[in-house]
Amino acid sequence: MTPPTTRTWSRRGHTPVVRVRGRSRRRLSVAALLCYKAGPPSRLIYRLCPDARPDGRKSFSWTDYRDLIQTAHHQLGGPIALVWDNLNTHLTAGMRRCTADREWLTVTQLPPYAPHLNPVESLWSVLRRISQANRAFADPDDLITAIRRGLHRLQYRHDVFDGCLTTTGLRKPP
Template identity: 80%
Template sequence: MTPPTTRTWSRRGRTPVVRVRGRSRRRLSVAALACYKPGESSRLIYRPCPDARPDGRKSFSWKDYRDLIQAAHQQLGGPIVLVWDNLNTHLAAGMRRYIADRDWLTVYQLPPYAPDLNPVEGIWSVVRRTTAANRAFADPHDLITAVRQGLRRLQYRHDVLDGCLTGTGLAPAPP
């Protein structure tokens, strides 16, 4: 809920000020997959998860990631090679069993502390610099709406998705 700041402009001698009513510990977790298939446009598949959940959990569980991977498999219609970071939820025993039981799913772990190899980190950077920059959110619903709109816009910006994938070296440069 704390707004990220970016560059802006104003008249010379007048510093722009973004007023924030108060700090909040509310947050929004979002899981995303940047997908690449040779000969097709890049795709972005995502799921938001507000911190006010019925079970009291404030972040994604391994079952939430399982459901995202299953949805991606249905949308993409083929085998998936998943490259992800070492988040503890990705390494949970239930997730390891799920991966082992799926012949269409191959998983590679990124080395620890390697955000430059994760294309989704580039997507979060774009969202922070565009959709969320210089904006004070009134409530969690406003934040969720803004992030969804920003990610939805990115889904149609295949050039940006290609840039995030190519920047990691995980996908060849587009022709």
């Protein structure tokens, strides 16, 4: 939980030092869908997955992604064209069967090592700057609270979502 620093200062000739309390082996996984459609404003649908899960997993399983996509389908009320990266969970046999069974879902895989084509990667950069910059977290729960607040604040910033799409070289449908 080393904090990203955006700005710091110190007296001339002295190197600034950011003190951090200990290290933690806990982690937090976040899955997000940036939803773009002609007409209505862009939307963010996300889920957090702390590492304290009953099944012992430390990240999302393919069933968690399946449930997120299903939730998005119900919230958006229409077909979904899903573009995602090559995360190993996205490529599992269960996920492939799941996506093939849903006629309202079209999946396009990004090429390997192409984070610049994924608008969600830009979203993580923005989130890191607004909710984590220059902050040392006391414990993992403090980090989870900060991430939740940051994502909640971003949910109403449709211009930020459109900017994340623009950084990929694409634009929102008119």
